Amino acid sequence: MRNLRGGYRPPVPNVPFMTKQELRDLDPHAAVESLRAALTENGIVFPSLNVEFASPDLKLVELGRVRADVAERLAEALRRGGRE
16 A cells, blocks of 8 residues: 555554543553553563643653664564464
């Protein structure tokens, strides 16, 4: 599949999005801790993982930057579904 600039874009799985009410009820701090715990279970650390405070209504999570080896470990964990 090609994107608008002509580069390859992998197909996006059918992932349901949250309703506006579900998003309003979501605690970004809890989401960060949940993600941090899941990453830790797979031996992955995102040093800059935090809540992004500039736009509180959007409830954004800042993933930050990671080294290439961390990105590879994350990709592998996703490929195996988080299972050893």
